[in-house]
Amino acid sequence: MKNISKVLFLLLMLASTVSYGQKKSKKKGAEPAPQSQPAKAEKKSPFKKYSDIVTSDAVTDEGLFKVHMVGEKYYYEVPFDLLNADMLLVSRISKIAAGLGGGYMNAGSKTNEQVVRWSRVQNNIHLRSISYSNVASDSLPIQLSVSANNYDPILAAFPIEAFNADSTAALIEVSDLFLSDNPALSGLSENMRRQYKVRNLDRKRSFISRMASFSENIEVRHDLTYNATEPPSNFRSGTISMEMSQSMYLLPEVPMQPRIYDQRVGWFTIRQIDYGSEALKSDVKTYIRRWKLEPKDPEAYARGELVEPINPIVYYLDPATPEKWRPYFRQGIEDWQQAFEAAGFKNAIIAKDAPTKEEDPDWSPEDARYSTVRYVASTTRNAVGPSVSDPRSGEIIESDIIWYHNHLRSYRNRYLLETGAANPSARTLDTPEEEIGEMMRRVISHEVGHALGLPHNMKASYAYPTDSLRSASFTQKWGLAATIMDYTRYNYVAQPGDEGVRFVRMLGPYDEYAINWGYRYIPEANSAEDEKPILNKWIAEKAGDPKYLFGGGNSFDPSSQTESVGDDPVKASRYGLANLKIVAPNLVKWTSTPGEGYADLEELYGELIGVWTRFAAHVITNIGGVYEEFKTTDQSGTTYTPIAKSAQIESMKFLNEDVFSTPDWLLQKEILNNIGPSGAVAAVGSMQSRLLSNLLRKDRLERMIENEALNGAEAYKLTTMLSDLRKGLWSELSATKEIDTYRRNLQRAHVEMLAGLMKQDEKNRTDISAAARAELKTIQGMAKSASSRYPSGIFQYHLKDIDALIESKLSEE
Structure with a gap:
């Protein structure tokens, strides 16, 4: 009886529960739902409605992408059919602070150039920087390894805000891309940041001024303002402001057929390592840079x-x-x-x-x-x-x-x-x-x-x-x-x-x-x-x-x-020197302007020294010189040919007579007395020392040694050149002639440079150090012998000083 009573009680309770549930549902006007299967709440979409973002107040421009300005926010509408398409992103400075970059940067200067791709990853749109330095055809298995070992960096990631009406494009806000301090888009290099002590980008003083879309490109202008301790101009502002221009250009889906570079014809190039090449190595492919020109007919x-x-x-x-x-x-x-x-x-x-x-x-x-x-x-x-x-x-x-x-x-x-x-x-x-x-x-x-x-x-x-x-x-x-x-x-x-x-x-x-x-x-x-x-x-x-x-x-x-x-560098420089000897005494007359000072004269005189230095340097290149003519293996002749011995001897004669002798023609009193209280000795000394240093460059001397080893008597020998130079630079000593100020300076420089060559070869001794030491000892002997023939005075003091200088250099080893 107890069991029957329990069953009846449970049935009554169940009936009561169902009756209560039915009444409650009817009261709300809804279909009854079984208690055991409660209704699931609809999952909220992570995306907004397009119309909630691109409102009637939006300023829209149609082109490669639709771009929208909504209040102070900027949006790109990225078409799905352009995802993974190659685009060229070029960053330029369109307005620049005075002095920024030291003179070789200007409004229009390019600061970066990179290929980019837009891609979708779940609910985000990514912007990647793409490199074509390492390549392989997509049809080859090795492309999997090339891709895995050259993973392209993500420049920026944008959450998808909404989709357009037919779901063919994603709407993303791009304001932060242009208002944050992104190195890939910035006009300031790391060197400039250090130089000007840039602390940070001031977001409050940075803004987007223009965003326009065209059929093949999108153009953006944005102002960036940086806090800097030492700005290049307007120092008390502690600020660097610049306007940047970003051009994103759709590249052709099928690239232009490249043309392979040949070093026998000069071209700027691009370089790729092709891992899909049939060569038994990763093959370097170099292509010339050129415009695409195809005939209409x-x-x-x-x-x-x-x-x-x-x-x-x-x-x-x-x-x-x-x-x-x-x-x-x-x-x-x-x-x-x-x-x-x-x-x-x-x-x-x-x-x-x-x-x-x-x-x-x-x-x-x-x-x-x-x-x-x-x-x-x-x-x-x-x-x-x-x-x-x-x-x-x-x-x-x-x-x-x-x-x-x-x-x-x-x-x-x-x-x-x-x-x-x-x-x-x-x-x-x-x-x-x-x-x-x-x-x-x-x-x-x-x-x-x-x-x-x-x-x-x-x-x-x-x-x-x-x-x-x-x-x-x-x-x-x-x-x-x-x-x-x-x-x-x-x-x-x-x-x-x-x-x-x-x-x-x-x-x-x-x-x-x-x-x-x-x-x-x-x-x-x-x-x-x-x-x-x-x-x-x-x-x-x-x-x-x-x-x-x-x-x-x-x-x-x-x-x-x-x-x-x-x-013929010697003949050309002789002609050039003959002309400069006419120009120099006329420089005051040709540059004088009534009522003006001598600033132009000073500038042109400095440049005159520079012109003569270049002429002389052309001749120096003959010494230890080698002709380079690019060839392929099917051509006759060699790529490298040493300069003839006779041409080098003639060049050395020219240097001794016209470059390392005192250039009296350059020392025009009317010029020097009007451009400064002093400086001529230093200017001429600096010019001659630079040219002597050029002549005694270690790589030049090494080529002379190699030429002698390969060609024997046909070569202009290192020891012969050094001897010819010494005879020219110290020619006053044999005849006990006066040694003027310019010459004394050059002789000191000669000793210092020979000592430098000897020291430079200290660890790995070569013929250069041996020849330099021998030259120093010969000059020391000449100075000792000649000093006694000069009366007491600056000439004798100079030669004794040379003796002591060489002794100290030799004893340092």
């Missing part, structure tokens, strides 16, 4: 007709460029049209004025779509031609030529000093506008050459016989060097009476050759490797002709020197 191009490119190279002139110089800047740009015609293109490069605000309010020189020639208000004396390129292929995307205002002064000064003897119009501080314009034109051409992909070619000046530079017909046809990319600025060889010669450089035959080699369209080649036989054939056709050689400049090749002209 391939059939006409194939017939040899000049054809316009689909996309010509266009340079805009900075609106800040003075009106009177604009025609010369345009000429400097479009001078390259002739070179491109050699490659089959007409109107391949064009100069345009920048549009006005009314014509195009969005135009900006920092915009990745535009290449410009920037005119910078700066005391810096220089011009540069940088460019931005696709690291996958070497395709140049855009470039900005920089002309610094005070570069005019450099060219005026050099024009006066190097050509004034033979060129009457150069004998003034007020150089005729047309001639200054011609110089500017050629500087712009030189910098555009860099922006087209061409580096300096210092071997081009050696292509022309020195005496040909005195010929009007030769120089007017061929210029001063085989390329504008040499540092052959002026014709300092031309002598008074050489009528009609050209004094200023211009483009030459090498420029047409290099542009054809780098830019000619080769449709029959389906890969960079397929092009190689054709490119090699073009080089072989010019073999043996010095006009088509390339040399980037080095310390051992006299045919590849900066600022040189002609194929």
Whole structure:
């Protein structure tokens, strides 16, 4: 009975519970839910509604991405079909604090260039910096290892805020990317941060001023303000402010077909290590940097007709460029049209004025779509031609030529000093506008050459016989060097009476050759490797002709020197010296301005010493010099050839007679008595000591030893050179002649340098230390013997001091 009662009780309780639950549900108007299966709360979405963020107050710009400004917040709408696409992010300073960077930074200076990709990781969008230094084809297994061992850094991560209406794009807030101190986007290098004692970025004084989206790029301007203990200007503010420009440019989905670099033709390059190569090693692939030029009419191009490119190279002139110089800047740009015609293109490069605000309010020189020639208000004396390129292929995307205002002064000064003897119009501080314009034109051409992909070619000046530079017909046809990319600025060889010669450089035959080699369209080649036989054939056709050689400049090749002209350094420097001996006594007259002081005279006199130093240095390179001519294994001849013994002996004779002797022609009293109370002795001493140090460089002496070991009697021996130098520097002693102040200083320097060579070789003794010690002992003996022949006075004191100095140096070992 007890069990039956318990069952009935449980049934009554269950009925009561169900009845209560049903009544409660009906009261709320909801379907009853079993007590054993309670309703689950709906999970809250981590994303907001698009319309809650991009409100009617948003300012939106459509293009590569949609960009939105909502109050003080900025958003990118990142399309999913552009995730993992390669984009080039270029950072520039668009407005700069005075003095920042020490003169070689300016409004427009590039501070970083990197490939980036946007990617989605769960509920975040990542921005990665991508490197193409190490590569392999995606189809190869080794690509897995290349990817694992070259993991790309994440520059920034952004939570997805919302999706657009059709869920094809993610909305992210990017304000922090441009308002935080991100090194990848900052205008301050680590060195500048240390130099100016930068403490931190002040977020309250930093802001985004512009965000614009175009079909292929997004442009952002943002001001960054840093707290700094020692700013470069406005010191009491303790602040550095700058406006940065960020250009994000969509790179082609299929990169341009690259062209393989050949060191026999000079080009700027990109470099990749290809782990997918069939070579039995990781294969270094080097490609030239060039613009993508393809003919509008391939059939006409194939017939040899000049054809316009689909996309010509266009340079805009900075609106800040003075009106009177604009025609010369345009000429400097479009001078390259002739070179491109050699490659089959007409109107391949064009100069345009920048549009006005009314014509195009969005135009900006920092915009990745535009290449410009920037005119910078700066005391810096220089011009540069940088460019931005696709690291996958070497395709140049855009470039900005920089002309610094005070570069005019450099060219005026050099024009006066190097050509004034033979060129009457150069004998003034007020150089005729047309001639200054011609110089500017050629500087712009030189910098555009860099922006087209061409580096300096210092071997081009050696292509022309020195005496040909005195010929009007030769120089007017061929210029001063085989390329504008040499540092052959002026014709300092031309002598008074050489009528009609050209004094200023211009483009030459090498420029047409290099542009054809780098830019000619080769449709029959389906890969960079397929092009190689054709490119090699073009080089072989010019073999043996010095006009088509390339040399980037080095310390051992006299045919590849900066600022040189002609194929004979001794002859060219003799001509140059003859001209300077005319300029020096006329310098006061040519630089005097009534009512003005002597600041210009002082500046030009200092530069005159510099010009003479360069002339002398060209001759020094002959000593222990080696010609370098790049070759491939299928070519005859050798890459390195020592300079002939006779040329080195002649060079040593020139140095003793014209460089290490006291330059009385330089010591013009009318100049020295007007530019300072003293300093001539120190200036001349410094010049001669630098040149002597250059002559006694250890690497030069080592080449002489090696040349003797390989070529025996045909070589100019180290011991012979040191003996010839000693006989020249100490020639007064044998005839008991007066030893003037300049000479005494140079003799002391000679002893110190020989002792330095001996000390330098202390641990690993070579023939250099032995020869240096022998020279010191010989000079010591000469000084001891000669000192007794001189009467008491400075000459005797000097020689006794030399004796004591050498003794102390020898005893230090």
